[in-house]
Amino acid sequence: MTSNERVVVIGSGLAGVRLARRLGELGTPVTLIGEEEHRPYNRVLLAEVLAGRYSPEVIALPAPARLTRARVTGIDRAGRTVACADGSVIAYDRLVLATGSNPVLPPLRGLFTRGHELPEGVHAFRTMDDCLGLAKAVRPGVRAVVIGGGLLGVSAARALAVRGAQVVLAQQSERLMERQLDPAASQLVRRHLAALGVEVHTECRVRDVRCVAGAVRSVELADGYALDADLVVLACGVHPRTGLAQAAGIEVRRGVVVDDELRTSDPYVHAVGDCVQHAGTVYGLATPALEQADALAALLAGDADARYTGTRSLTRLTLTGPDSPFDLAAFGETEALPGDDVVQLADATRGTYRKVVVRDDRLVGGVLVGELGTVGALARAWEGAEPLPSDGGPLLHLLTNDGGS
Numbered sequence: 001m002t003s004n005e006r007v008v009v010i011g012s013g014l015a016g017v018r019l020a021r022r023l024g025e026l027g028t029p030v031t032l033i034g035e036e037e038h039r040p041y042n043r044v045l046l047a048e049v050l051a052g053r054y055s056p057e058v059i060a061l062p063a064p065a066r067l068t069r070a071r072v073t074g075i076d077r078a079g080r081t082v083a084c085a086d087g088s089v090i091a092y093d094r095l096v097l098a099t100g101s102n103p104v105l106p107p108l109r110g111l112f113t114r115g116h117e118l119p120e121g122v123h124a125f126r127t128m129d130d131c132l133g134l135a136k137a138v139r140p141g142v143r144a145v146v147i148g149g150g151l152l153g154v155s156a157a158r159a160l161a162v163r164g165a166q167v168v169l170a171q172q173s174e175r176l177m178e179r180q181l182d183p184a185a186s187q188l189v190r191r192h193l194a195a196l197g198v199e200v201h202t203e204c205r206v207r208d209v210r211c212v213a214g215a216v217r218s219v220e221l222a223d224g225y226a227l228d229a230d231l232v233v234l235a236c237g238v239h240p241r242t243g244l245a246q247a248a249g250i251e252v253r254r255g256v257v258v259d260d261e262l263r264t265s266d267p268y269v270h271a272v273g274d275c276v277q278h279a280g281t282v283y284g285l286a287t288p289a290l291e292q293a294d295a296l297a298a299l300l301a302g303d304a305d306a307r308y309t310g311t312r313s314l315t316r317l318t319l320t321g322p323d324s325p326f327d328l329a330a331f332g333e334t335e336a337l338p339g340d341d342v343v344q345l346a347d348a349t350r351g352t353y354r355k356v357v358v359r360d361d362r363l364v365g366g367v368l369v370g371e372l373g374t375v376g377a378l379a380r381a382w383e384g385a386e387p388l389p390s391d392g393g394p395l396l397h398l399l400t401n402d403g404g405s
Contacts, residue, residue, distance in 0.1 A: 006031070006091060006093045006094070007030045007095075007096065008082060009098055010097055010099055010244065011097065011098030012033070012034025012035075012036065012067065013043060013098060014044070014061070014273065014293075015273030015289035015292060016032055016034070017032070017061045018289075018290050018294070018297075019098065019272060020032045020066075021062065022293060023300060024064055027301070030064060031066045032063075032064050032066060032068065033068045033082070033090070034067060034068070035069070036128065036129070040060065040067075041059045041060050041128055042060075044286050047159045049128075049131050050125075051158070051163065052135075053162075056128060070084040070085065071084060071085040072084055073085050074248070075095065075248040077268070079091075080092050094269075095270070096296065097244065097264070097272075097275055098271070098272050098273045098275070099244060099245075100241050100273055101239055101240050101275065101284055102238060102239060103124040103234060103236070104236040104237045104238060105234060105236070106206070106236050109208040109209070110208055110210060119216050120211075120215035121137065121231050122216050122231075123232070125152060125234070134156075134160075137230075137231055138231065139163075141164065141166060142164075142166065143168075144160045144166065144167045144229065144232070145219045145227050145231070145233070146233045146235055147236060148234065148236040149169055149170070149171025149173070149202065150177055151179075151180065151317060153171070154169070154193065154319070155317070155319070156235050157198050158192075158193060158196060168198070168200075168229075169193065170227075171200070171201065172204065172206075173202065174202055174203050175202055176189050176200065176202070177189060181334060182355065182367055184353055184355070185328060185330070185355070188326075188328075189328065201221075204222075206219055207222045209232060216229055217229065219232060240275040240276070240282055242256050242275055245264065250266055254282050255275055256276055258276050259278075260278075260307040260308055261307065261308075262276070262292055262295065262308055270300075273292065278292075285311075287313045288313055292311075295307060312331070312332065312383055314331040314375075314379050315329065316329045316372075316375070327369070328368065328369045329367070329372055330368075331367075331378075332365025332366065332382055334357065337359070340364070342355060342357055343355070343358070351369070351370050353368070353370065354366070355368075356399065361387045362387060363382045366378050
């Protein structure tokens with residue numbers, strides 16, 4: 001890539017802004033196109049805005065100088081231009097898709113009685129507009145049902161409870177945050193939510209949203225039980241936003257397919273962030289998005305050796321409450337396989353729980369709840385993938401030493 005090439009980035013989320021900033025620091029100007037009216041922001045912290053802990057300004061990202069607010073409607077790969085809804089056309093030499101992801105809207109009866117518009121009181125929880133709409137609707141005593149008990153659903157339920165809502169969390173699988181946590185850690189999360197007044201139902205499938213005059217009134221479960229609801233929050237996961245790439249004939253599977261140079265099937269188009277599928281993996285997390293942006297910035301700025309080879313990501317969540325915050329971290333494989341060694345420490349009095357899984361003398365995963373001083377040292381041992389000493393002493397030291405963060 002030459003220094004005078006025009007780089008256009010579609011998407012002003014974490015990945016797009018990080019890429020634009022890094023390229024700007026390296027002397028490569030970028031045109032960043034974002035369709036949201038709000039200043040770019042850190043989506044990871046939306047639950048803190050909903051909880052009233054932060055204002056929207058606090059989670060704003062430093063916007064690059066060349067930010068264009070527009071909705072891209074198409075990509076002309078032959079002419080190397082992008083078309084926008086306002087009629088403008090922007091030329092590029094290198095295009096980067098950082099289009100992110102969309103919330104999964106479950107196929108519930110009664111959800112789309114008004115075409116593509118959700119009923120009054122039913123909210124996705126993905127954008128700043130979603131967050132502000134929920135914040136405006138929540139008030140002490142309002143009855144809220146959160147559908148989905150993953151990371152996003154737990155965060156939303158906690159935020160609504162902190163605001164005084166009567167919250168029911170409906171999770172289809174057998175435990176909360178089953179993708180990240182083992183049963184013991186999941187039970188601690190459930191206990192924390194219960195202390196905030198959240199009623200948690202697991203192995204619970206929602207089948208129907210009942211509305212009156214276009215506004216939600218209740219949610220019906222598969223067993224016929226109905227939950228009264230003034231608010232319903234859909235926290236059922238996300239899927240890569242790939243429509244622009246697909247329409248342009250760029251290879252898409254579960255996400256936009258990229259190689260180690262974050263290059264799509266078109267050599268002049270790259271992709272980063274939640275929309276990406278790399279080496280068969282769609283991450284949908286902040287850390288991989290930022291690492292992809294950094295690698296691509298180095299490549300586009302002329303570092304021929306820069307590559308993205310994947311991310312071993314650590315999930316970290318802090319749930320603030322009326323008393324002390326509840327911290328947890330999880331990385332790698334938190335469930336042991338036959339033949340694995342497990343080291344587990346629990347303190348019911350302090351509400352702490354620490355567990356690591358060792359396979360073939362290597363740390364392959366762990367989950368920590370409360371007093372997370374050990375998380376940094378454990379994560380470094382996991383990321384390094386070096387064999388652990390056979391006597392186990394250093395591993396126990398890592399588990400019990402609170403100076404490792």
